[in-house]
């Protein structure tokens with residue numbers, strides 16, 4: 001069952017008019033929210049980022065946070081599986097084709113749920129390959145826009161070469177992955193680029209930095225050069241559906257000793273503990289000590 005403009009319907013019966021500006025222009029924003037044991041993970045933060053994206057495209061939020069909470073609860077309840085991921089999608093609505101904003105229309109709101117399949121244990125034990133590419137996206141990558149053509153093309157480069165992710169470089173600096181944020185380890189310090197218009201402010205990125213802070217893991221948020229990425233001891237990717245994953249090769253060259261490193265193991269353990277605590281409604285922050 002999906003939600004479309006006020007109704008819960010089976011996905012096969014859900015239709016959007018061809019003049020929807022999402023279809024015509026990619027004029028909309030979205031969110032992806034993981035659900036563990038039927039509880040949405042970091043919902044407030046996802047709704048906050050959704051508001052940021054809506055502000056970025058000058059579209060009024062169709063619902064209050066309270067209404068979003070209710071819809072999220074309802075969509076979780078009417079779908080199978082304890083672990084799901086929710087996809088929320090808002091477009092500027094349906095209007096005669098013209099680039100400028102149409103007056104007096106309401107936005108299209110679509111929510112669906114799919115089973116959440118976190119990465120298999122095997123991949124966490126072996127690590128995964130990644131490639132690099134020039135970041136040729138627009139200058140507002142902080143907006144989670146549904147117009148994802150550059151990300152689609154960049155991600156396909158990874159698939160074409162049997163890699164898990166494409167890591168993006170702009171003007172000689174690391175930005176993020178085609179669908180993830182990137183951390184590296186250099187001299188045992190966890191490094192990641194600061195939030196800016198050039199990357200999506202990841203919810204998982206925030207969790208990892210909070211865990212590093214709470215557990216006194218040496219870390220620094222600062223620009224990371226291509227050279228530092230290529231000579232890193234470890235490279236990690238983070239996202240809501242992939243959680244924390246170890247990258248063990250870059251453009252066919254081994255990173256470190258080619259195995260998931262100590263930083264990955266510690267952060268992944270902390271992340272899994274944090275998730276479990278959140279689901280129990282327990283400690284907001286977990287320390288291994």
Ligand code: PMP
Pocket residue numbers: 032151176177178179180181199200201202203204205238239240241
């Ligand atoms: N950057 C990009 C471009 C993404 O698409 C995503 C999400 N798939 C992320 C970063 C990670 O964000 P989050 O941790 O909120 O899933």
